[in-house]
Structure formats: structure tokens, C-alpha cells
Amino acid sequence: MANQNINSHRTAKEREKMSFPTKFLLGENLIEGNVLDFGCGYGKDVEELKVKGFEVEGYDPHYQPNYPKQKYDTILCHYVLNVLQNQDQAKVLYQISSLLKFGGKAYFSVRRDIKKASFRTHFIHKVKTYQTNVILPFKSIFRNDNVEIYEYQHYSFLNQNKSEVSPFFEKLEPKEQVGELASCFAFRDKFPVSEGHTLVIPKRQVSSYFELSFREQSACWFLVNLIKADLQKEFNPDGFNIGINVDEAAGQTIFHCHIHIIPRYKNDVENPRGGVRGVIPGKKEY
Template identity: 50%
Template structure:
């Protein structure tokens, strides 16, 4: 969604005199480690609290602290951000956080549980329409009451409780994860045919892409657009080839759908004319 459709998210930031409940709780539990990012930090009260506690912490907020992070982090905090975003915007935040998180790092999300109805309302202080919605995440819940829920997230290929046998359902920890959503993830291919060769994989075990739900298909497309920008920045390719192997006749080795995003470089083959059409020549 464009910012024009949901332009007042920054008005939901609260000017607090004390640090938030989520930051106090994760601090008391000893969950904040290493280099820290407060994603969607608003006016920065939690930043002040963490600085005072001696943490190496950075804040990002598209309105109040707009300098986007250039580093990766051991701990990322994202408190009461997702509830004021449209679903596509939520996905964008989740992709950004997963890409900013170090491989063995953890992120913590807090969402409101007291929202009765999704939609716009007139903000009591600012008198302008602000959006709010109920959010449920498929991550580990570490706290829940009638007003709020806290989640802990780590990269899918770092999960220790994943007992799946499929290498796409349980990607190897050695693989470099580029970004992740609740429905799909992107990793650099373990056996690349080119620098930056990336796989976009749905989390649900399904062999045929065309049998995925529309939401899953759309999610994979959104994720591919996100990681393509990173691949362009990291590898400077001259073009891309994208495609899927669906069925044994098409060369599919494992019965799990995957989209290949392959950077192309001038001179990487003698005659690129025809592109994908050349496969059957």
C-alpha cells in the first residue's frame, strides 16, 4: 500500500514519560543482547532507557528517526508498530527486520490485543484518521494478557524445534537468509548457478506453485521484489532470469515449490538470445 492510503501512522506514536512495558519486560528477562535496534521507535523513549542501561542501541522510525540502518543486529525490538499498518506494510516491516537481524539473532514484537475492529478511526488527540488492526504472528508467544501479546522471532533456518525432513521445510543453518515473512523465505542457493542465485520458498509444504493459495503466491512475489533490490545492491548484476521447476519433467528434484531468482551477467553464456525459450532448444 502506498503511504497516501495510510499517511498518519506516525500520529500513533505516544510521548511517554516512562519506558514501555515490552522493553521493560524483555530487559528484565535478560533477552536484550549485543547490538540492538529499536525498529519503529517513535519519539525514542525506549531508546533513552536502553542507552541508560548501557546497551549499544540504534533507533529507526520512518518519521522521527528516518536514517535507515546500514548494519545488522543481535536483537531487534518492534513494539506496537504492526497494529497500525496495512497487511502489505506489515509484510514489508517483517522482511526488513528479518534482513537486518544477524543469523543467530532474535527479534521481539509487541502487538495490541484490545483492538475490537479493524479499520480507520479518528485519533483522539490529532483529530485525523489513523488505521488499526488485529495482528496475529506465527512466532513464539512469550507473554499474553487481555491488552497485549509479545512474540519472539528467529530466522527459520535457525529454529531448533523444526523436525521436518524436507530441506525446504527445514533449510540448513549454513544458508544465508536474505529475508522472511510469515508465509515464505528467501535464501541464497546452496548450489548457485550464478553469484546471488536466490530461492524464494513458501513455508507450507507444497510441490506445485499453482496449488498454493493466492495469498502465498502474492507473498512470494512481494518477497522476490524485496530481495531483488538487495541482490542488485550486493552483486550488481546486468539482468535476471526467474523461473520454477514444477514436476519431474521440468527438472524438479524436491516436492516443494521454489522460485529461482538468478542474477545474470554480461558474458555468462555465449548467446543469451531467447532467454528461457532456449531451455527446450
């Protein structure tokens, strides 16, 4: 189909020298510790950074597909988001958030010379490739007519102990953040019902799920799906309960909207029949 973005890897350039964003970050002494180039393409920046003595790895789903197995102090992501559609952009944000050390920094470089989202024929490869403009809600550290560079750190790192941002920052250990998108983030529950119990929380502080915009709700559910997949890999549960408490009568105790993802395991209760109906015990069995 014409609208399937199957040629995004075709936009990778075979560079003869280091990319401008990496060169800029080097000049500002912003690359430190162990480094990941996420979406590295042919890997020229990785090669050049290694020559300069950096401990660096490259990952690219097409050219270097071995997914990283550790966390990094610095992650580079240059010109990746511009060639992806919305859901794939969100997945990349989630992956980089998950691969970044607490307190580390990621740098997203996006093109600024794209006028509108569209599929167009690549001038070299003669196949349809997608390109779009991207605006991120992170700190911008450089911009010209061709590129903008954003600096990202975990939402929980930037806002730790700030109860005015969310009451959760009084209750949860910031290092327990396990995922993030542009408008929501995820924490392990401080008092878990089961192993892996996780909360998905919108960044905008509202009490009720029904106060969120449809876009915010959609982002939360997209993050729920990503978290569920990771929980399945890590804990291999036999089922899940997904729930939201809205208002005190429904059991809400922290009045910043959040979605519970509760992994379930065989024989974790004597009779699981009825599931979430158990919020009113007498109505659980039917």
C-alpha cells in the same frame, strides 16, 4: 485519498518512561547484545536502555530515518504492525529478518484491544490513522487484554537439520537465509547459476507451486520483489530470470516448491536471446 495510510507515524507516543513491552523483556533478561529498536518513534526506550548500559540504536522511518547498516542480536518492534496495512506489515517483517543476526531474537509487540481494522480520527492530531489487529505465526511469550509479545527467530535457525520440515535443510547452509515473511523464506542457492542466485521457498512443504493457496503464492511473489530490490542494490545485475520447476519432467530435483531468482549480467552467455525458452535448447532461438 481516505484509505492512504499516510499518518501512521502520528500514533507514536511521547513517553515519559520506558514502554511496558521493553520493561517486561528487561525483567525477563531477554534483551542482550547489540540492540535495535525498530519503529522507535520519539526514542524513549532507546534513551532508557542506553542509561542502563545497553548498546542500542533506534530506527524510525519518520523520526529517526537513518536506516541501520549492521545486524543485531536483539530487535524490538513495539506497536508498529498494528498501524500498518498488510503489505507494509510484510515489509517490516522482511526488514527485521534481514537485520537480525543468525541466532538472534526479535520481539514484536502488538495491541490486543483493537476490535477491527479501520481508519479513525486520531484524538490528539485530528487526522485519519489506521489501526488493525495482528496475529503472528511466532512464539507468544506474553499476553494480556492490551498487548501480546511474540518472540521471532529465523525459520532456518529454528529448523536447521530438520529434513522433515524441508529437504532444503539438508542441502543449504542455514546462515545463508536472506529474507523471511510469515509464510515463506529465501536462501542463496547452494549451486548458483550466477552471483546472487536466490531461492524463495514457502514454509508449507508442498511439491508443486500449484498446490499452494493463492495467499501463499502472493506471499512468495511479494518476497520475490523484495529480494529482487536487494539484489539490484548489492550486485547491480543487468537483468533477471525468474523460474519455477514443477515435477521431474520439468527438471525439478528437490520436491519442495521453490522460485529461482537468477540475476543476469551482460555477456554472461554468448547469446541470451530467448531466456527461459532455453529449458528446451532447440526452442531457444526463434
